[in-house]
Amino acid sequence: MRMSLRALVAMLAAACCTAAFADAVPDRLGEPIDLSSFTDLAPVPDESGPALDADAMPIVPINYDGDVPGIRGYVTGIVGGSLATINAGGSAVFGGTTQLQTVGSVNDTMFNGGGAIGMALSRPSGLLRMEIEGRARGPMHGQTAFEIASGTTSGAVIPLDVTVTNGWSAMTNFWRDYFFTDRFGVYGGGGFGIGGYQYSMQSKEALLSGSSVVNTFAWQIGTGVTYQLSDRITFDTGYRFFAMTPGATPLAATDGGSIAQQIGSYTSAFSASELLVSIRLYEPFRNWR
Numbered sequence: 001m002r003m004s005l006r007a008l009v010a011m012l013a014a015a016c017c018t019a020a021f022a023d024a025v026p027d028r029l030g031e032p033i034d035l036s037s038f039t040d041l042a043p044v045p046d047e048s049g050p051a052l053d054a055d056a057m058p059i060v061p062i063n064y065d066g067d068v069p070g071i072r073g074y075v076t077g078i079v080g081g082s083l084a085t086i087n088a089g090g091s092a093v094f095g096g097t098t099q100l101q102t103v104g105s106v107n108d109t110m111f112n113g114g115g116a117i118g119m120a121l122s123r124p125s126g127l128l129r130m131e132i133e134g135r136a137r138g139p140m141h142g143q144t145a146f147e148i149a150s151g152t153t154s155g156a157v158i159p160l161d162v163t164v165t166n167g168w169s170a171m172t173n174f175w176r177d178y179f180f181t182d183r184f185g186v187y188g189g190g191g192f193g194i195g196g197y198q199y200s201m202q203s204k205e206a207l208l209s210g211s212s213v214v215n216t217f218a219w220q221i222g223t224g225v226t227y228q229l230s231d232r233i234t235f236d237t238g239y240r241f242f243a244m245t246p247g248a249t250p251l252a253a254t255d256g257g258s259i260a261q262q263i264g265s266y267t268s269a270f271s272a273s274e275l276l277v278s279i280r281l282y283e284p285f286r287n288w289r
Contacts, residue, residue, distance in 0.1 A: 072282045076116040080276035082137060083109055086164055088144040089246065089267040102266055106142030106162050112274065120282070126185060127177040133191065137167030146203060160203045169195035169218050183228045190221035195244045199268055207254045210266050214247030236278035243271040
């Protein structure tokens, strides 16, 4: 059988390709394939976009001591005891020639309680706190005296019964907390505001009496220790010195309780050393969201 020239050329070309392929493939089997050129186009698993470039990611600085800057609100319940003092003062002219000088002081212990609402700002090693505080105080009872001085009598003393009720105060406070450990710390600071009480006095011997509401400027300083029971609850125990500027109460002379004549004023100044226990709750409305 005679084969055409075209068929012969096709057979020779096929034979050459087969030989070339057989020589090349075995030598390249097992060699790793470089896919680095496809890195920028490789999709992120389960996403359709290109892979993120780690070198292009922004670097966010982290505070070295772990404090997270921010403001946290809190509420505080306060209870404690006070060793309080009412210092008497003032003088009056009685009967034209007799001078009545108020002397002495009333010292008594009382219960006090209240609360505060405030904000705490994270600071290095602790907190800076600002709060509004309100407290009520129990009654006081005791005696002061009138010292009488006249042309014929000098140094005579007339007892004066004193009662103090409805004590209260409203303060703006600033406290600085310092933490020694994750739980234990100390604080110090103070505040200012207004305070008041109902003041009454009476002398049965001299038929003298007076009563008024005293509202004056108030201030306090204090220090204490804190213990963090949890991230949101802090136990606080401390000491404060609280004081109010003097206030005046009119003094009147009576005639058997039917006739009253104002003869002067009686001044009083309240101060107290107070031991307080507090529980502070941060972010009290967190669970309401």
